[in-house]
Amino acid sequence: MIVGNDVVDLTDARVPGKASDERFLERIFTEEERVAIGAAHDPDLELWQSWAAKETAYKAVSKLRGSPPTFAHHTFVVSWSQPNERNDATKLRAGSVQFESTIIGVEATWDRQTVYVVGWVGDITPEARDDRLNSRLARLDEPGATWSAPRTELEARLTPRELEAVHSGASLAVRIGARAAIAEALAIDGHRVEIVCAPGKPGRRPPAVWLDGEPAPVDVSLSHDGDWIAWAFALQRAHT
Numbered sequence: 001m002i003v004g005n006d007v008v009d010l011t012d013a014r015v016p017g018k019a020s021d022e023r024f025l026e027r028i029f030t031e032e033e034r035v036a037i038g039a040a041h042d043p044d045l046e047l048w049q050s051w052a053a054k055e056t057a058y059k060a061v062s063k064l065r066g067s068p069p070t071f072a073h074h075t076f077v078v079s080w081s082q083p084n085e086r087n088d089a090t091k092l093r094a095g096s097v098q099f100e101s102t103i104i105g106v107e108a109t110w111d112r113q114t115v116y117v118v119g120w121v122g123d124i125t126p127e128a129r130d131d132r133l134n135s136r137l138a139r140l141d142e143p144g145a146t147w148s149a150p151r152t153e154l155e156a157r158l159t160p161r162e163l164e165a166v167h168s169g170a171s172l173a174v175r176i177g178a179r180a181a182i183a184e185a186l187a188i189d190g191h192r193v194e195i196v197c198a199p200g201k202p203g204r205r206p207p208a209v210w211l212d213g214e215p216a217p218v219d220v221s222l223s224h225d226g227d228w229i230a231w232a233f234a235l236q237r238a239h240t
């Protein structure tokens with residue numbers, strides 16, 4: 001199973017009102033998506049959910065193909081089910097994104113501060129997916145979190161080939177958090193896990209998980225925006 005994820009910080013000044021930016025809408029969304037945005041109770045929320053779904057799908061497709069395709073947002077076509085509510089204040093919505101012949105399943109959660117989408121590609125039952133797919137959305141400044149330490153201290157925890165892809169505090173923090181979560185899921189020491197990127201432009205490099213210096217049967221996706229970091233990973237075999 002290949003995964004993607006994307007967080008949007010809704011408190012960013014560039015977020016509100018984007019649903020009335022016609023040029024942006026035309027560039028990013030299909031006609032059907034634009035109709036759905038226009039008809040939505042909260043057009044900006046609908047827009048950012050679909051945006052995050054496209055970015056999630058793009059990240060998954062990049063890894064599926066072995067190298068990132070050119071990202072034309074309107075070629076990633078989003079279909080949502082109706083919103084449905086959980087018992088708490090967080091909402092949940094399922095859907096899919098189609099890119100050429102590939103279908104990426106997606107699930108969005110949101111509140112007043114964030115929209116968060118997780119996606120997956122792979123012929124898998126919902127039960128097996130729940131078993132293998134882990135994701136977490138967290139504040140960059142979460143008190144007591146493993147990534148909430150001075151930058152030099154965090155940098156010392158990564159290997160040179162991991163650090164080489166780091167280009168910001170959030171880029172560093174998300175790797176610390178994801179690496180610790182993967183190690184915990186595998187019930188192994190965190191030092192054995194690395195998140196390594198192939199050469200490329202900063203911020204445009206799909207991450208891969210290594211275990212004891214070799215590619216591992218775990219797929220990972222990272223995201224960071226404003227005050228938030230997020231990761232998703234899938235164990236290629238159920239881990240018991």
Ligand SMILES: CC(C)(COP(=O)(O)OP(=O)(O)OC[C@H]1O[C@@H](n2cnc3c(N)ncnc32)[C@H](O)[C@@H]1OP(=O)(O)O)[C@@H](O)C(=O)NCCC(=O)NCCS
Nearest residue numbers: 006055059062068070071171203204205206207222223224
């Ligand atoms: C993938 C992409 C959409 C993510 O950008 P973003 O939403 O601003 O950033 P996010 O924080 O959500 O995600 C960044 C993380 O995604 C991962 N990532 C980057 N590119 C990726 C890709 N192609 N596939 C999978 N994961 C990718 C990295 O882990 C990155 O973390 P890092 O910046 O700490 O290394 C961005 O890299 C992009 O726009 N690429 C396409 C460029 C392109 O083709 N342009 C053509 C039109 S001009």
